[in-house]
Amino acid sequence: MQLIPVKEEKNTSKSCLRLLIEEEGFRVFQSAEESLAYFHVKGNVETSIVQFYYALQGEFTYSFGPHYQLQLKEGNYFFFYNPENDMVFDIHAEGEVKWVGFFISIQKLHSLFLDQMTELPFLSGENANHKIYEKNEFNSSIRLALLQLFSVKMADNAFRVFTKGKIYEVLSLHFSHKETDVEACPFLKDEANLSKIKKAKEILLARMSNPPSIAALSKEVGINEYRLKTGFKEVYGNTVYGFLLDYKLDHARHLLDQEQQQVNEVAYAIGYSNPSHFIAAFKKKFSITPKKYMQSK
Known part of the structure; x- marks a missing residue:
């Protein structure tokens, strides 16, 4: 897992990237002072690695693959995990x-928070096999902790310890609300309800071209609408129909990759009656x- 500065004409002779910590399963980077005008880095990470990015000033473009880009605006973070592909x-x-x-590796992340008998719920079990692409605002406590990495001056060895402490602080702040959310949904600890939520997902995917309503789906799996919607968000990290839309569009891309159907045919195959709506999505x-x-292609 690494980030590599790209040498281009716009770059200065100095690196636009500063590596703060490099150890097994854990690396920390920050923009160097020389990147205040421009920076460009390339990176690659393995499937077992979780990625975090925090924009403290300015806006960034994160590009992966030949066609996908995400914008990270000031005051926002990215949280990425892809267990399927590097x-x-x-x-x-x-x-x-x-x-x-x-x-940070999944193993190290779990070891920071929990004992040997438990794991972070949204990165364990079936969830460990699901991609996570989370973008949101970070709070003032996280901002303060990260800004200190730019303002504090100390010897290299001391600064390394200081940096690790600040990143651990950020992780604790980041995941504290997620633990609270899980506790606020105690029905997720019930295996029967978890099974019903998983069954609801299977029904959605099997009938993606003509999915049932929330009311019909909750009735079919035997769980009330509130628990279905809340539980689905906790287990799969998305709303019921948000999850379905992502799946349908990923499936559409797979169909396009096969080059056996036209755009309109793909749109109809995944349940769009109007191809223009599919194109927009x-x-x-x-x-x-x-x-x-x-x-x-």
Whole structure:
């Protein structure tokens, strides 16, 4: 797992990236002072690695694959985990920028929080096999902790210990509300209810071209609507229909990759009655139209 500065004409002779910590299953980076005008780094991480990025100043573009881009605005973070494929990506920005990123292995993340008998619920069991792409605002406590990495001056060895303490502080602040959310939904600890939520997911995927309503789905699996919606969000990290939409669009991309169906046919196959609505949704998710995606292959 690594980030590599890219040497381009816009770059200064100095690195735009500073490696703060490098150890087994854990790396911490920050933008260097020289990146206040421009920076561009390439990266790759293995499937067992969780990625965090925090934008303290400026805006950043995170690109992975040939067609996908995400914008990280000041005051927001990315939290990525892809257990299916190694991730190769670019991060670049222009203007005044300040950011912190770190990679941590699933094993190390679990070891920081929990004893040997338990695991973080959203990164264990069936959830460990699901991709996580989370973007949200971070709070003032996290901002203060990360800004200190730029302002504190001390000897290298002492600063390394200081940095690790600050990143652990950020992790504790980041995950504290998630633990609370799980506790606020005690029905998720009931295996019977978990089974019903998983069954609801299976029904949605099997009938994605004509999915049932929330009311019909909750009745079919035997759980009330509130618990279905709340539980689904806790288990799969998305709303019922948000999860379904992501799945449908990923499936549509797979169909386009096979090059056996036209765009309209793919739209109808995944349940769109109006292909233009499919095209808009596809472009919103992948930043490219289905037609241009096919042409780029």
